[in-house]
Each structure stands twice: as C-alpha cells, then as structure tokens.
Amino acid sequence: MAVFDLIIVGGGLAGASLAVALRDSRLRIALVEYQPPRRVGGENAGWDARVYALSPANVEFLRTIGVWKHLAAERIAPLRAMQIFGDQGSTLNFSAFETAVPDLGCILESSLMACELWESLKRQSNVQLFLGQKPVAQRIDADTASLHLADGSILAARLLVGADGRDSWVRETAGLPAHNRPYGEKGVVANFACAEPHHNTAWQWFRADGVLAWLPLAGQNISMVWSAPDALAEELLQLSPQALAARVAAAGGHRLGELQCITPAQAFPLRLMRVPRTVAPRLALVGDAAHGIHPLSGHGINLGFQDARELAERLLAAPAWQDIGELRFLSAYQRARREETVLMQSTTDTLRRLFASPSPLLKNLRNLGLGLTERLPVAKTVLVRYALGAL
Incomplete structure (x- = not known):
C-alpha cells in the first residue's frame, strides 16, 4: 500500500491545476489519470476544437x-x-x-492548458503520477481514504479528491447524489x-x-x-x-x-447538474464532478479553476496538525464555493429557459431586459466586473 496525504482522481484541468497549485506544499500527492492530455495531431497541429474563455x-x-x-x-x-x-x-x-x-x-x-499543466506535474517532486490506471474500488474509513486501482495497487491518504468529470466515478461510488436535467x-x-x-x-x-x-x-x-x-x-x-x-x-x-x-x-x-453535497468525510469534489452548467455563460472551466484555487488555498493554509480529511475542514471549502456555483447555475438556466420559450410575452420581456441593461451603465459594469472575478 502506497501512503499519501492527498489522492486526486482525474487529471483534467481542475484536477491538474489543484495538484500544481500545491507544488510548494509539504503534501505528498498521488494523481490517478487513465488518459493524460495531448495536443491533437502533435505540437505543430492546427486548432483544438475545444476552447475556453478564461476570466x-x-x-x-x-x-x-x-x-x-x-x-x-x-x-x-x-x-x-x-x-x-x-x-x-x-x-x-x-x-x-x-x-x-x-x-x-x-x-x-x-489542450494547450492541459498539456502545460501536465508538463508542470512531471517536474513536481511531491506528485506521483499513476497513468493508464482506473480505480476499481474506494473505501472511506475514520482515518483513511483508500483507492484500489485496476493493476492491484492500493493507495491511501487522508483526503480523496474527485476531479473525474460530470460522470464522476468517485462521486457515484461515495454515494453523493447528482441531480441531472438534460436540456x-x-x-x-x-x-x-x-x-x-x-x-x-x-x-x-x-x-x-x-x-x-x-x-x-x-x-x-x-x-x-x-x-x-x-x-x-x-x-x-x-x-x-x-x-x-x-x-x-x-x-x-x-x-x-x-x-x-x-x-x-x-x-x-x-445538461444542468446540481450536486447538493460536494464534500463528505475524507472526500471533496472539484470541477465538473461538482457542478454542470449551460455553456452560454462560458463559466464552466472558470468555476472549476476556482474550485481548485479555493481548495488549494485552504490546504496550503492548514497547520501541520490539521486533519485535511475532516468534514468540518472540508465543509468550509464547500460553503466558500456554493454561492458562486449556485448563482451561475441559476442564471444560465434561467436565461436558457427564458430564450427557449416560444411565449410572445416572454419574448418581449427578454428583449426588453437586454435593451434596458444596455441603457443602464451601472448595471452593465456590475455584470462585467462579476464575470471578471472583480466582485
């Protein structure tokens, strides 16, 4: 059994950025990823079809x-x-x-961001990468979270982080419900x-x-x-x-x-995905494992990066005696991320419903709202500065 302080399942943008954000910490980190990122077609390839708008x-x-x-x-x-x-x-x-x-x-x-994050991970002395591996079982005890991999390896840590996407195996195995509504x-x-x-x-x-x-x-x-x-x-x-x-x-x-x-x-x-509880004893979720929103706002990866930032800051600030898998410690992370996540989910879902409705009354109201906001500089400034992360 290999013992760590932190196990991260999923090496996408949220999971990899969390590990890199902890590069100067005393924490020993295991990162489990079945398929590491690569530049489509190689380093000199054309454009990746998946792009993100970063705040x-x-x-x-x-x-x-x-x-x-x-x-x-x-x-x-x-x-x-x-x-x-x-x-x-x-x-x-x-x-x-x-x-x-x-x-x-x-x-x-x-892929540009993902590959550079992985280059950083490869140079990081406190991270051990478990590549080409899928977890097959996890167990949460009073003092330890353990993860069994397909090759028979067993990893143990004080905290397990699920960063394995919308269909998160970690979340499902832990019994944390996710409420999905396909659009x-x-x-x-x-x-x-x-x-x-x-x-x-x-x-x-x-x-x-x-x-x-x-x-x-x-x-x-x-x-x-x-x-x-x-x-x-x-x-x-x-x-x-x-x-x-x-x-x-x-x-x-x-x-x-x-x-x-x-x-x-x-x-x-x-689909809209709400996860009422993003933490449990010895378990935390980040990125798409913790939430899903409509892409009209462009905030999906921004929420994921802010999950990683918030959790990393709390882990870095924790004193040596702190049990980082304790529910009280993790609940503070959940509270810190809930407001922004719920606000963005509700806003994008409401906009999508409003503009998808064929109702003539709603059609008039939604266009009136756009026009009115255009004529209110203060309201526009508030909206933009929130999107910038300045509020």
Whole structure:
C-alpha cells in the first residue's frame, strides 16, 4: 500500500491545476489519470476544437501557479469586447475600454492548458503520477481514504479528491447524489478562419434554434459554440465542412464575411447538474464532478479553476496538525464555493429557459431586459466586473 496525504482522481484541468497549485506544499500527492492530455495531431497541429474563455481571475490563478508564462502567447486571444443579440433586435454590448480593464478575458485551447499543466506535474517532486490506471474500488474509513486501482495497487491518504468529470466515478461510488436535467440540446463546436478581422470581439446570438456564440481565436480565426436542439445538432454534424461554414456564417449575419472550417465539428450533450453535497468525510469534489452548467455563460472551466484555487488555498493554509480529511475542514471549502456555483447555475438556466420559450410575452420581456441593461451603465459594469472575478 502506497501512503499519501492527498489522492486526486482525474487529471483534467481542475484536477491538474489543484495538484500544481500545491507544488510548494509539504503534501505528498498521488494523481490517478487513465488518459493524460495531448495536443491533437502533435505540437505543430492546427486548432483544438475545444476552447475556453478564461476570466481574468483565472488567468491570474494560472499565473500564480506558474503555468501561464509557459503557454504559447501566439495561441491566446485577448477578449476586448462582446456583443449579445436577442431574437427581436435587442442588443447588449460590453467592452474592456468602458469597464476600464485591459481585457474581459482570454480565449485559448483546452489542450494547450492541459498539456502545460501536465508538463508542470512531471517536474513536481511531491506528485506521483499513476497513468493508464482506473480505480476499481474506494473505501472511506475514520482515518483513511483508500483507492484500489485496476493493476492491484492500493493507495491511501487522508483526503480523496474527485476531479473525474460530470460522470464522476468517485462521486457515484461515495454515494453523493447528482441531480441531472438534460436540456435536449448538444453543444456543437468547430473552428473557422474568417475573411474579416474579429478585432478580439465575441458575439452571442439568442436564436429560435438555440444559442450561437463566436469566440475570437488568435489570428483571423474564431471558435463556434452552437447550443442547438438535438435534431439540429445532428443535422449540423452531418454537413460537409463547406456547408457547415456557410450555415454558421449565415446564422451570424455574415458578420465576419466568408468562413472556412479549420476543425471538424464535434458535439457534446448539455445538461444542468446540481450536486447538493460536494464534500463528505475524507472526500471533496472539484470541477465538473461538482457542478454542470449551460455553456452560454462560458463559466464552466472558470468555476472549476476556482474550485481548485479555493481548495488549494485552504490546504496550503492548514497547520501541520490539521486533519485535511475532516468534514468540518472540508465543509468550509464547500460553503466558500456554493454561492458562486449556485448563482451561475441559476442564471444560465434561467436565461436558457427564458430564450427557449416560444411565449410572445416572454419574448418581449427578454428583449426588453437586454435593451434596458444596455441603457443602464451601472448595471452593465456590475455584470462585467462579476464575470471578471472583480466582485
């Protein structure tokens, strides 16, 4: 049996960033991951279809843990402005200039961050990696959490962290309930080269056939996320690259001229997932194992990174005598993360329901709300500064 202070199951963005954030701690860490990340097609490949919009607060988190400086700057696009369109001509505009900040955030590829986090992990003396391994059993005792791996290895620690995604094996095995509500939609993602410069602006359209977003990538490229009903999503996936580019360009009013598809379209099912309890004795959840939200806000990975930041800060501040698996200690982490998570889940779910409704009354109200917010600078500033992590 190998004994550690902390076992992290799942080496995605949230789990890996937690381990890296603890690089200067006295904690001995085991990280279990079946399939480590890799750059699609190698280091000189084209664009990863999965990209994220990082808030400035999470850029600072990655900078603090020493990862940001190693990311390829030429693959990062600063977000300077955002335009949101209702389905009756109403608009809402945000800009970094009006908010008196350099950027509203950054757009970058998932695999870019994941691979750099793993490079940091490989150099980290207090982390032991268990690669190509799946856990097959876990046991929580009064003093220890133990994990049995498929190769027969047994790991033991004072704290077990589930960072293994929405279908978390750790969460399910521990008996922590997750309440799922499928949206009947898929998030269709693809990247495009565009004929016109995007000027580091993001666009989002609330349409009768879902929510369409264009995010600026480095160079004259964009990433598309179309949260579409299942039938439309399947239709989009079946289109040729040329037909998909034409469809997406038309849906966005040809705002950036002709588009050219540079990554194949992919799709993932969308659902709201609420996890009432994200901790238990000797157990804590982070990232998608702890929550799931609609992608229209772009906050999914931001919530995950903030989970990792909060838990890491508490572990780093804990005195040597503190039992880091004690429920009282972990409950403080749960309380600290609950407000932001519930707020973002409720907000995105309400917006999605509001704009998905065919009711003429709701259609008028939602477009009136967008237009009214556009004319209230104080309200706009509050919204933007919350998204920046400045509130």
